[in-house]
Amino acid sequence: xxxxxxxxxxxxxxxxxxxxxxxxxxxxxxxxxxxxxxxxxxxxxxxxxxxxxxxxxxxxxxxxxxxxxxxxxxxxxxxxxxxxxxxxxxxxxxxxxxxxxxxxxxxxxxxxxxxxxxxxxxxxxxxxxxxxxxxxxxxxxxxxxxxxxxxxxxxxxxxxxxxxxxxxxxxxxxxxxxxxxxxxxxxxxxxxxxxxxxxxx
Amino acid sequence: xxxxxxxxxxxxxxxxxxxxxxxxxxxxxxxxxxxxxxxxxxxxxxxxxxxxxxxxxxxxxxxxxxxxxxxxxxxxxxxxxxxxxxxxxxxxxxxxxxxxxxxxxxx
Numbered sequence: 001x002x003x004x005x006x007x008x009x010x011x012x013x014x015x016x017x018x019x020x021x022x023x024x025x026x027x028x029x030x031x032x033x034x035x036x037x038x039x040x041x042x043x044x045x046x047x048x049x050x051x052x053x054x055x056x057x058x059x060x061x062x063x064x065x066x067x068x069x070x071x072x073x074x075x076x077x078x079x080x081x082x083x084x085x086x087x088x089x090x091x092x093x094x095x096x097x098x099x100x101x102x103x104x105x106x107x108x109x110x111x112x113x114x115x116x117x118x119x120x121x122x123x124x125x126x127x128x129x130x131x132x133x134x135x136x137x138x139x140x141x142x143x144x145x146x147x148x149x150x151x152x153x154x155x156x157x158x159x160x161x162x163x164x165x166x167x168x169x170x171x172x173x174x175x176x177x178x179x180x181x182x183x184x185x186x187x188x189x190x191x192x193x194x195x196x197x198x199x200x201x
Numbered sequence: 202x203x204x205x206x207x208x209x210x211x212x213x214x215x216x217x218x219x220x221x222x223x224x225x226x227x228x229x230x231x232x233x234x235x236x237x238x239x240x241x242x243x244x245x246x247x248x249x250x251x252x253x254x255x256x257x258x259x260x261x262x263x264x265x266x267x268x269x270x271x272x273x274x275x276x277x278x279x280x281x282x283x284x285x286x287x288x289x290x291x292x293x294x295x296x297x298x299x300x301x302x303x304x305x306x307x308x
Binding site for chain 2: 018019020021022028031032035038039042043046047049050051053060065068069072073076077079080083084087088090091180181184185187188191192194195196198199200
């Protein structure tokens with residue numbers, strides 16, 4: 001009579017090395033989709049740049065570099081504050097984590113305000129979506145990013161409301177970290193947009 | 202159920218503020234200097250190389266310090282690093298092989 005060895009569940013080795021999921025799986029599905037979307041948009045940018053190099057070389061000189069720099073500083077600073085919020089939560093400093101998140105929200109709100117003034121400046125200098133291929137791609141990409149940032153700001157508001165009522169603890173802060181991951185991803189995208197439109201002349 | 206003792210080889214997410222501050226200061230410095238680089242190196246052939254390097258480095262800083270990508274699941278790590286790498290490479294290809302790319306991308 002033959003015998004069959006049945007492996008015990010705990011003895012099965014993992015098929016692939018695993019790491020942690022910052023936040024939760026759902027937000028990383030969203031972030032991956034966001035990355036794919038912007039890769040397509042960057043593809044449009046590079047195809048347009050390859051076809052009209054002169055338009056792209058002169059276009060950056062007409063944009064407000066000051067506005068681009070201010071938006072970049074707002075993005076990296078709000079990203080930093082929200083990263084500090086997550087770190088404080090891990091350290092068990094819940095109130096400090098709340099203050100960092102609030103600071104992140106206040107700085108993040110500066111982005112749409114700065115964008116509003118940038119558009120006013122553009123229009124005053126005769127720059128609109130029909131001013132040439134460079135500006136069409138510029139408006140398309142930067143408005144798209146603004147939409148994603150607006151979702152992020154709404155997310156910050158939601159997470160802030162949950163934080164205020166004690167929705168996160170040092171043992172369970174997945175929602176806070178998910179928001180932070182999304183905001184950092186949106187920050188990375190802006191850090192690519194900034195030099196493509198405001199620096200490379 | 203969480204194990205009572207974590208294996209020593211498995212690094213834990215950081216709760217320190219200092220590494221985040223260092224990364225933020227580097228990001229601010231690179232951001233502030235970027236427009237000046239654009240002016241000073243206007244027309245210089247290797248400006249796109251410098252810009253592509255800065256894009257990659259800033260993205261890597263955010264990924265490493267803020268997202269802690271080295272602790273993340275391999276899929277998340279690969280997706281993020283691929284996204285950070287593709288655009289600087291595409292920029293260099295477009296700048297140095299623009300004509301060929303334009304021909305290839307013409308319908």
